[in-house]
Amino acid sequence: MIAVEHLTRRFAGRTAVDDISFNVARGEIVGLLGPNGAGKSTTMRILSAFMPATSGTARVAGFDVFHESDEVRRRIGYMPENNPLYPEMRVREYLKFRARVKGLGWRRSRERVSTVMEQCGLTDVGRRIIGQLSKGYKQRVGLADALVHEPELIILDEPTIGLDPQQIRLVRQLIKSLAGKHTVLISTHILPEVEMMCGRVLIMLGGRVLASDTPENLQLRMAGGSQVIAEIAAPTTALQTLWDEHPDVEEFEVTAGDAGFQRCVLTPRAGVDIRSTIFDLVRQHSWEMRELTRNRYTLEDIYLQVTKPSTEETE
Amino acid sequence: MRIFWALLRRELASFFFSLTGYIIIAAVTLLTGFSFVVLINTLGTDPVPVPVTELFYLSFYFWLILLLITPVITMRLFALEKASGTFETLMSTAVSDFQVVAAKFMAAVIFYLLAWLPLLACLGVIQHFAHQNSTLDAGTVGGMFLGIMLVGSVFISLGCFASSLTRSQMTAAVISFVLGVGLFSLAYLAKQIPVTEQWQARALSYFSLFDQMDDFARGVVDTRAVVFYVTITFLFLFLTLRVVESRRWK
Numbered sequence: 001m002i003a004v005e006h007l008t009r010r011f012a013g014r015t016a017v018d019d020i021s022f023n024v025a026r027g028e029i030v031g032l033l034g035p036n037g038a039g040k041s042t043t044m045r046i047l048s049a050f051m052p053a054t055s056g057t058a059r060v061a062g063f064d065v066f067h068e069s070d071e072v073r074r075r076i077g078y079m080p081e082n083n084p085l086y087p088e089m090r091v092r093e094y095l096k097f098r099a100r101v102k103g104l105g106w107r108r109s110r111e112r113v114s115t116v117m118e119q120c121g122l123t124d125v126g127r128r129i130i131g132q133l134s135k136g137y138k139q140r141v142g143l144a145d146a147l148v149h150e151p152e153l154i155i156l157d158e159p160t161i162g163l164d165p166q167q168i169r170l171v172r173q174l175i176k177s178l179a180g181k182h183t184v185l186i187s188t189h190i191l192p193e194v195e196m197m198c199g200r201v202l203i204m205l206g207g208r209v210l211a212s213d214t215p216e217n218l219q220l221r222m223a224g225g226s227q228v229i230a231e232i233a234a235p236t237t238a239l240q241t242l243w244d245e246h247p248d249v250e251e252f253e254v255t256a257g258d259a260g261f262q263r264c265v266l267t268p269r270a271g272v273d274i275r276s277t278i279f280d281l282v283r284q285h286s287w288e289m290r291e292l293t294r295n296r297y298t299l300e301d302i303y304l305q306v307t308k309p310s311t312e313e314t315e
Numbered sequence: 316m317r318i319f320w321a322l323l324r325r326e327l328a329s330f331f332f333s334l335t336g337y338i339i340i341a342a343v344t345l346l347t348g349f350s351f352v353v354l355i356n357t358l359g360t361d362p363v364p365v366p367v368t369e370l371f372y373l374s375f376y377f378w379l380i381l382l383l384i385t386p387v388i389t390m391r392l393f394a395l396e397k398a399s400g401t402f403e404t405l406m407s408t409a410v411s412d413f414q415v416v417a418a419k420f421m422a423a424v425i426f427y428l429l430a431w432l433p434l435l436a437c438l439g440v441i442q443h444f445a446h447q448n449s450t451l452d453a454g455t456v457g458g459m460f461l462g463i464m465l466v467g468s469v470f471i472s473l474g475c476f477a478s479s480l481t482r483s484q485m486t487a488a489v490i491s492f493v494l495g496v497g498l499f500s501l502a503y504l505a506k507q508i509p510v511t512e513q514w515q516a517r518a519l520s521y522f523s524l525f526d527q528m529d530d531f532a533r534g535v536v537d538t539r540a541v542v543f544y545v546t547i548t549f550l551f552l553f554l555t556l557r558v559v560e561s562r563r564w565k
Contacts, residue, residue, distance in 0.1 A: 048407040052563050069563075070409055078407040084400030086325075088332035100321035102408045145404070 001026045001153055001183040002047065007056035009042050016042040018207035019056070024200075026152075029179050031198035032187040039207040040187035041081050044157050047185070048078040061152055074103070077146030081157040083139055087131030091122055094130055095144055102149040109148075116144040120174060136167030143174060153183045160193060172197055227295040228268060230278050231261045233288040239264060242281065248272045261290060319414050326392075326422030336426070339387055343380055343430040350376035351437045358441075367441055367451065368459040369532035371434070377528075381470055382495050388427055389474025390488040392419045393559070397482040412559045416475065420552055423471045424464065431463055454534035462531025465544040466524060470495050472551035479558040498522070 002024040009017040017039040024030050032040045045051040047058055049069035057064060063071040086094060092113060099109035117123050120140040125133060130141060139159065146154050159175065160168045175197055178184055188194060194201050195215050203211040211218060232239065236254055239262055243252040251267040268274045275292055282289045330336035353374045354367070371377055396402040405415065435456075442451045470491075477491035478484075502524035508516055527540040 045403070050403055050407050050562070066563075070411075073407055074409045076407065078404070080400055080403045080407075082400060084404055086329070086401060088329060089325075097321055097325050098404075098408070101318055101405070101410055103318060105317070 001028070001061060002185065003057075003059040004043075004047075005057050007043070007046065007058055008054045009039075009046060009051070010054045015207055017046070017053070020204075020207070020209045021056075022202055022209055022212055024183060024185060026183055027180050028200060029175070029184040029186070029198050030200045030202060031194035032185065032202050032204055033189065033191070033194050034187075034204035035189055038204040040204055041157055042207075043204075044078070044155050044185070044187060045080075048076055048155055049073050050078075074149075075152045077149065077151035077154045079142045079146045079154075079156045079159060082161075083142035083159075085130050085138060085141060085145075088129065090127055090129055091133070091137075091141055092117065092126040094141065095148055098145045099148045104149055112148050112150070116147045119147065119177075120144040121170070136163050136170070139163060139167070139171060140174070143171070147178075147182075151182065153185065154178065155185045157187050158189075159186060160188070160190065168193075228266045228275060228278065229291065229293050229295055230264045230266065230282075230289060231257055231291040232264060232282055233260045233290075234262060234282075234285065236262055238285075246274075246277075248274050248277065261288075265295075318410055319418055322410065322414060322418035323422055326419055327425055329391075330388075330422070330426045333391075335387065335391070339384055339426075340430050343384055344433045346376050346380045347431075347434050347437060350374045351440075354437075354441075367438065368455045368534075369529055371459070371532065378499065381466065382492065382499060384430065385427065385467065385470035385474050385495060386477070386488040386491040388423050388430075389471055389478050389491055390484045391478070392423060392475055393478040393555075394481055394484045394487040398484070406562075412556055416479075416552060416556045416559060420472065420475050420555075423475070424468055427467050427471060428460075428464060431460070452534070455532065458531045458534040458536055461536065462528050465531075465541060465548075466528060468548040469498070469544050469551075472548040472555070473498070476551045476555045476558070479555045499524070 002022075004023070005021050007017055007020050008015065020039075020043065032043065034040050042051070046053050047060060047065060049065045049072050052066050057066075059065065060072045061075050063075070065072050089097070095113045095117065096109055099112055100106075104112060117126060120143055122137070122140055122144055125137055128137075130138065133141070143156070143159065146156065156175070160171050163171065172193065175184060175186065179199075186193075186197065198215065200212065200214055201218060202209050236256065239254050240252075243249045243254070243264065243266060248269050249266050250269055253265045255263045255265075257263045266274065266278075273294075275294065278292060279289070330339075350371055353376070354371065358367075393402070396405060406412075438451055438456065473494040474487070474491035477494060478487040480490065481487050501519065501522040505519045505521075505523035506525050508519060511517075521539070521543050527537065527543075530537050530540065
């Protein structure tokens with residue numbers, strides 16, 4: 001759906017996007033993750049044919065975004081950063097105008113506007129003036145606008161910025177519901193968002209794509225072997241010898257907790273899940289156990305890990 | 316074409332959504348009212364040998380309206396969309412740059428003409444009290460409005476161009492005011508300098524907006540003037556189009 005090759009965009013004295021290449025398949029939900037100024041918005045602007053690239057090519061649905069921008073623009077629904085709308089218009093009126101501008105016929109635009117208003121939960125505010133709506137509603141108007149002409153590709157630049165948690169959840173659900181029917185490219189600097197919505201993550205920093213994988217794979221790749229934490233009521237020495245002799249435990253650390261419980265942090269051999277083994281061992285010794293968890297690396301750790309060395313380089 | 320109508324409708328509607336639109340109409344009406352008072356005074360004292368419509372131009376109110384109002388009408392067109400970011404949403408749909416420029420220009424011209432409508436009422440009042448059908452004939456009134464439209468189009472295209480250059484409405488208004496005053500000064504110069512055979516003077520004579528407007532007000536439609544206005548309008552619309560396109564230049 002999207003094919004980007006060696007895309008570069010330079011502004012006066014600054015390279016916003018630096019020789020990036022990536023592909024997005026039809027039906028995927030891909031998150032562009034990166035701090036502010038990483039080149040996410042610029043990439044999106046180029047993909048939506050608003051701005052030309054300095055060099056390199058980008059294709060959407062097989063059409064070049066520069067030379068065949070009409071075809072590209074017909075196929076995308078783009079919601080820019082900060083979701084600009086005409087504040088003086090009413091919701092339904094605005095969506096209808098957008099549908100018409102996007103080339104939909106009179107009857108078709110009426111149909112589609114009603115559909116997307118329902119889809120985005122805007123039916124009750126159709127007669128309200130956009131400028132007087134809450135931010136959550138405005139954001140949904142922006143989303144409805146991006147969806148109104150049933151585009152193949154939906155590009156959303158920071159769709160949940162500035163919303164309260166409840167509104168964020170609604171917007172996320174809405175975006176998730178688009179999976180399969182549409183290809184979605186979302187940019188964000190909020191990590192849990194990507195974990196929740198996206199099938200794949202592109203981590204951008206300083207205009208480059210540093211990593212591209214599913215959130216799960218990224219976690220696996222970065223975490224190596226994840227840690228297991230067990231809190232067991234047993235003598236410290238008994239626990240230490242037990243872990244020391246166990247073939248699947250590579251590293252361990254036992255610290256004293258409250259009420260006679262010992263906190264064990266275990267690093268197992270790569271690829272081995274030792275949680276059931278631990279449970280069996282505890283049962284054999286008839287100890288008590290009150291916690292058994294796997295300490296997963298969050299995307300945040302990965303993000304920090306990926307972005308850290310390069311920030312030092314640039315400084 | 317469907318897209319063009321949608322754009323035109325929105326542009327036109329947005330004049331009436333904002334307070335600015337009503338302030339413009341009120342200001343034009345007020346200034347027209349002043350010029351009407353001046354006109355009545357003139358008519359009340361001496362017999363005048365020129366048509367009533369021409370008298371409107373002899374007062375400076377017409378030019379005041381033109382110079383002050385057109386920048387205010389046009390400053391919003393591109394600058395506001397650029398500042399608020401809606402330009403990006405607009406341009407990432409399948410509209411062509413030409414459609415956008417044409418729709419914005421057309422909407423501004425239509426609004427400008429609407430703002431001039433109270434003038435018809437003034438003329439109606441004169442007709443009513445003059446008890447003469449000859450005071451107003453369709454030719455002079457038509458010529459007058461054609462003149463208002465053509466010369467207005469020139470100033471509005473200047474304004475479109477100014478607005479496309481910047482993100483700030485204030486800057487846009489100032490640029491178009493300066494351009495407008497520049498054109499007005501040329502016209503003033505053209506009136507002061509007698510037409511000679513030298514090419515400079517002849518070129519300048521095309522800028523004699525005053526004489527040309529006098530002709531229109533008499534109901535004389537001089538094709539040279541029409542062509543001149545239409546050319547200038549298209550020139551600036553073309554420049555506007557280039558500016559709008561320039562964001563896609565490499």
